[in-house]
Amino acid sequence: MELEKPQAGEVEERRSEGCLTVAVRLPVRIVALVVVLPVRMVWDALVVVGRILRDTVLRPLGRALGWLAKALFVWPFVALWRWVLVPLGRALGWLGKWLVVVPAVWLYRHVLTPIGHGVAWVARGVRAGLTWVYVRLLTPVGHGVLWLVRYLFVVPAMWLYQWVLAPVGRAVAWTVYWTFRVLFVLPALAVWRWVLVPVGRVLAVVGREVRAALGHAWRIAGHVSRAVGRFLGTLFRWIFVEPVRWVYRAVLTPIGHAVRDTVLRPAAEAARAVGRATRQALTSVRESVRQARYDVRRMLFGEPRERVAVARREPEGGGTRTLGRSTTALTKD
Template sequence: MDLEKPTAEARQPERQSEGCLVVAIRIPVRIVVLVLVVPVRMVWDGLVAGGRLLTDAVLRPLGRALAWVARAVLVWPFVGLWRYVVVPLGKVLGRLGNALVVVPLVWLFRYVLTPLGHGIAWVFRGIGAGLGWVYARVLTPVGHAVLWVLRGLGAGATGLGLGAYAVAAWLVRYLIVVPAQWLYEWILTPVGKAVAWCARGVGLLLSMVITGIGFVLYWVLRLLLVLPAIALWRWVLTPLGRALAVVGREVGAALGHAWRIAGHISLAVGRFLGTLLRWIFVEPVRWVYRTVLTPVGHVVRDAVLRPAAEAARSVGRVTRQVLAAARDSARQARADFRRMLFGEPKEEVAVDRREPGGADGRTLGSSTTALTKD
């Protein structure tokens, strides 16, 4: 597969295949569309820039502030209410419900209802056992005796009624069944076949008539509707659609080119306006800040602020020294007053201790213990 870009010679036949009508339509359409699209594109770019500025400078900070306010007003109180009120209250209510409801119900079920249910089940089991004994020992023998009596009575009645049954069967066979069979074989079957043959003939005739009518209607509709519609589609609508497709394609291409050219024009106008605003507003302000405010600020810093800071630091150091001297004097005066009232404090008498104090205590890991000392 050839992945190289087509050269100018390869693209030339496609370009030459376009007729003069397409070229004649293309140039005016592109000019008109460019004139119409440039203001729209400039307005669109202005709206986009304004929307971005509004979003970055107003809407996003406002949204963050509103989100923080909503969180502080709606979320945090409910979280605190849930965490410090509802959850502890729910735990307390759960414990109270367990102690006041669940435990008594469990005790009632375990020590009252369960033994009572066992007693009732034992009573019903006894009643069922009694009824089973009555059914097995009383009702079953009585039923067997009644069934034996009925069987004997039925056998006697059967012996008496065999003759009457045979006579009734012979009469039904030769008075009803045999005439009905003869009527079906010799009358109803030929009549049914004749009716079926007539119905098939009528159906064939109707199918031929309907087929002829459908053939005539098919050609009438074909000549009156289908062929004119095919001719209209082939010789009118198809060329018109191709022409409209060419016009629509050229209009779409013109809109795309005009939109891109308008974008470049809008970008150039925006850069020009930005440069103009920079030279009118930003550069004078920058020049004033750099040539006027910065030297003045340096002068104020070197001539006023730094000496004032040094003076403030000197005053602070002097104040701290004065306060330290005052504290020492007050401390010495309190010590002299205490010595004058209560006398000199007694000196502590040194006591001979067996164990050394502080870091000189015995350790098992040291080599100066009683066990390891030479």
């Protein structure tokens, strides 16, 4: 079952392991292999099916859905944003500027600012009056009240805390501490040291071996699954693919060539000959019909008059001008 060669560090670690680890390892690995092998084979089969579905179904479907989603949601919203919301926002911004911002700035500058200055001046006067009352009246009264509170309440309370409450509290805390330590802490430490730590070590060894066995079984199951997959692929190839290929190559291809050479090509040649004969017949029929129509028109209306050929060239001018000849109306002889 050991498919991978252990390294030097692993060999030294195995030599230093105890008998409990060695006794737990083999049965745990056998059980893990029996449990993991079907799961790994099912997992590999699902991976293959998932890849086929991804390449043949899900990826084209995802592209189509992406294009459809873009056409139904993205492009309309882009057009709405570009041609409706942006111009509307600009118009609303312009209206907000001239209907709200500009009047608000004017109101703040010419109305609220002078009112604020007046209110600040009144507030400074009130603050000066309150400061005088605080300094001349409330401060001496507060000092006297503080002196009375200190010597009537604070000093007796501090003496009571220092000489009565603090010693009593220390004695109560010491009693509670030792009672809690004897009743709870010492038994809990004994249970932890003599029960939970050994049990935890055993469970840690078992858990480590189970984890290692599961990993080892998963790797072995992978090798077995690949071998089974290759065997099934080879079996499918020799049972189905190779016979189909042989039938196609040795039977269907010669039959197809024979059918092509003996049936299809003569049929195509015959069809082309029939087409050429049909086109020639139709051409002869059209010529006959045209000649018959011309003869009928000639018997009813006579021979058509021949058209006089008209020269389409520009009229030739007179000779060229010389010094002894004039072509104007005033100087013509």
